[in-house]
Amino acid sequence: MISLSNAASSASKLFSFYASLTAFLILIKATVDEFVPYELRSYIHKILSTPMNPSLTLIFDELVPDCIEMKNEIFESAETYLDGKISPKSVRLTVGKPQGQNGNITISVGKGEEIPDQFGDIKVIWRYAHQVESKRNKQQQQQQQQQHEWGGGREGDDHDLLLEKQDDDDDELFLVKKEWFELSFNNNFKDLVLKSYLPHVMATSKQIKDQKKEVKIYTPEGQILDGRWCFEWNSIYLDHPSTFHTLAIHPAVKKMITDDLDWFLKRKEFYKKVGKVWNRSYLLYGVPGTGKTSLITAIANYLKFDIYEFKFDGIDYDGIMRKLLRTTGSRSILVMEDIDCIDDANQEFDMYDVPFTDEEERRCYDNRDPKPSINGLLNFANGLWSSWANERIFIFTTNQKDRLDPALLHRFDMQINMSYCNAEAFQILVSNYLGESCRHNPLFDEALELIESVSITPAELAGELIKIEDSGEDFSQLVNFLHVWRGKNK
Template sequence: MMFSSRDMPSPSSMFSAYASMTASVMLMRSMANDLIPQPIRGYLANAFRYLIKPHSPNLTLVIEESSGIARNQVYDAAEVYLSTRVSPLNERLKIFKSPKEKRLTIRLEKGEKLVDFYGGAELKWRFICAESENNNPSNNNIAIRSEKQYFELCFHKEHKEMVLDNYLPFILEKSKEMKDEERDLKMHTLNTSYCYSGIKWDSINLEHPSTFETLAMEPELKKAVVEDLDRFVRRKDFYKTVGRAWKRGYLLYGPPGTGKSSLIAAMANHLKFDIYDLQLANIVRDGDLRKLLLATANRSILVIEDIDCSVDLPERTRHADARKQADVQVRNLNYSSYSASIFFFFF
């Protein structure tokens, strides 16, 4: 079929048709804005974008380091588990080792990817560190840089149930076994570099040599303390039955050099519990204290030193009155979110 130039519309007629179509579209848009409420228009727009958007067959789970003020156990478990899945394809890794650790600790560096296989499914991991700036209202709105760390786990959508019901519980259990096999006791202290997101714990290996075998203590008293600790560990089910938090409190007092720190170290070495050293004088806000307490791990000892200098006690020179006031403070604290923790209160 042949077309001549006379059969083609003129530019003026094409422009007129375009202008007429544009005017019609604008009129319809104006009528739609007048007749259709904004919520419905937004819903229709989102539905249209959803229909024309290409859909991926994959699902991505974001595993953040913490959820609110509570630490994310899945994140910690993934960090430990993925260290055993490092392959020659990885280009950057974090390596560290303390003097008393038997082997190197390996962690993924930011941006690194790793592929794991479970139940016939391919699971793609990626470690991400994102920096952000927040204004600190207590410090003239000075911008403070913070870092947010999280894992991304990507897999085909058909494996969603398997990942949630089997793979992630497997990682949690596997990381627990690894931690128990290579457990090094830690001494946690407060990070003094305060930021808008709050203070946090820093840790080093607990290398105190004190044990109940080397501790200078009356034999009968030493035996009573050891039996009390062992009974506390065995009676987890009893605490649960009576509806009480699984915790044990001790109040140690005395001048410097009388062995308070050595007794704590001996308890930690006996129970294989970490130690968290809390200085209440460094806590400014109630939210910071709550966040620190929730960040303590199970099987740990929380040490609060110089509690008589951290609370308002009217007669600090009299030990009996001071102990009574401290005991009231202890009873008023709520540590119900902890399991298998020992709390020490010092004078």
């Protein structure tokens, strides 16, 4: 048992130790304050007070910040990259299959799902987030409608795009969809993530897309994003069987086109060296039914490029066209059909047909955006804003080439005449529909001679070949058809 005198002695020694330690610390602090600069003391304090393993989270929105019309390339790359990182431990997955498509079932990361990944010594965690909000915005719609009527809002202005007029309903409700990815990791690896890991994600995503490329066709529609009307490309898979093998055009024309496409794909550095935008433009001209659309799909299937079908219908002003074009993806084909029906001269409003109540209305009208045009599109693709147009192919079609402005014709890199069916195209079509054995039919040579003396499109001939194949009739039916067609031509 400890005696009272021993306890008092121990307490005295303890207090004496604390007093000595306190005096020593005060002496050290006074010495440091005297001889160590304030800046160095602050820096040491900051290091000692910072946690050893801080976490940093990067957010990748679906759309580029401050540019609502532009898709975020990192978001799209992460979407593809993470689909390949799904593991048996994943608990939330999104499963789907486009209606009427022959593709496989798609599996992607579900809302709130976390996907771990490792890049060298870096461990990261991806998380997919999705949110839908409802908004009411009638006043803004009225402002947008007023802006739309006068065509205001030039390129670069912070104005919304009006897709269509809304009903005068105070309870009009809009759904605003937001999607983003979150990437969390140790803050010590920030530079490595930004300079090495994210480029790795984008490069891997591109490889995956190239290997599993399923061509899509896009058409412009509109939706509300963050309370604003914006045009957006909606897509479906291009389930079209047209290829250069089945295309009914002269073999020499096929070779000319495929050689030019191959040359274009290999010339990225050349275009950069000579200071040109890496794109290519084609004009397909010929009467309806000569295979212009089939050639477009054959090019898309050959290159594995997506198709963006652009129409001027509903695109009232040049600024809207530009914003829509900037959202097209790279490695794509932008198609404009029947451009002979677009009369640039008639696209401008006639000032004298517009009633003005005051000078302010006239001033707003005079400052309106110009109407969209083919020349405007080509200027946008090759001018100051041309960075969006790299690795893209522009294809224009017309049924009446003579209606186009001669100055416009000089702007196309290649003009391709889609002619009536000739002997070479006839042989391809007949083989496609009736099989190779039909070439040995005694009437084949007669049909071959007839095809050179008639003006018939591949589409018209294909319609007759389908009837023969369905009915099982012999080759004489086709010969009789060509004789009748020759009589019509006369």
